[in-house]
Amino acid sequence: MKLPRYRKCFVCGSQNPYGLCVEPELEDNLVVIHFTPEERHCGFHDWLHGGIIASLLDEAMFWAAAVGLQRMVATASLTLRYHRPVPIGARLKVAAGVKYLRRNLAVTEGSLLGADGSLHASAEGQYVAIQAEGQDLTAFFPDDEEVKAWDLSKYAIAPKGK
Template identity: 30%
Template sequence: MRKIKNPWLSKPGYHCFGCCPENPHGVGMEFFEDGEDIVCFWRPSARYQGWIDTLHGGIQATLIDECASWVVFRKLQTTGVTSNLNVKYRRPVMTTEPQITIRARLCEMKRNVAFIGVTIENSRGELCAEGEAVYFTATPDKAAGMGFTECVTEGDELLSM
């Protein structure tokens, strides 16, 4: 498993709710490449609860959407926009969990449209939510115009989580 470098860190105006480490209100996600999958290990907190000790469904959708976008960045080496997001909530994600795992994978490409499957598991490996994100991907020229150059890992070292 290799940590993915955030390609947006040096971009003026970057303040993403999902992945900007400097956004004090954001969820601060970091990503790893694990074979065909993009993975995020995230620690829930009460600040993102809906019901008592329960992670808000909108935050779960955000985690799914953000992890899917990193599939586009890393696996397709471009950027894009979400055109559709479907989430199935299977069991509650508790804000008391020490860590949850969000895992995304490219399932299908149709021209410039990416279909990405995403899951959220609790610390016991139980499926809590699953989603399908559909992304319109940008051409290389459009991606470059948005400031995207490349999405690489932080070297060859394997990380164990």
């Protein structure tokens, strides 16, 4: 199931000409993003820039946290481990899930995998709720009619092992 997108977002924004324009989806209790890096995403020696890798993992873990808490969140901490370089043109899958939830905190984990299942990067993130329960999203996105219609309650994600 496709998740909402904020049109100006660098990672998922459909109207950001400099962005990655990915479409996060909810699949089997995970947030999944498919991405194929282009030359414009190059960091060094025809490899994907590490900042793009971090952005993709943060985006997937953000959505896992937001759906898990049923509220908008902000990244409190993000820890990454780069396992191997990602070649430009490689088909990638980012997957993120919730390790555990507390009242206003979600701890998530994510991985960036090659088409063959090889692990290129892994991450853990902590996300804090920035939206009070029942608070209207217009407080965060006053200029975006599409966001005002978001309803996180139609999505569900559970912590691992639950």
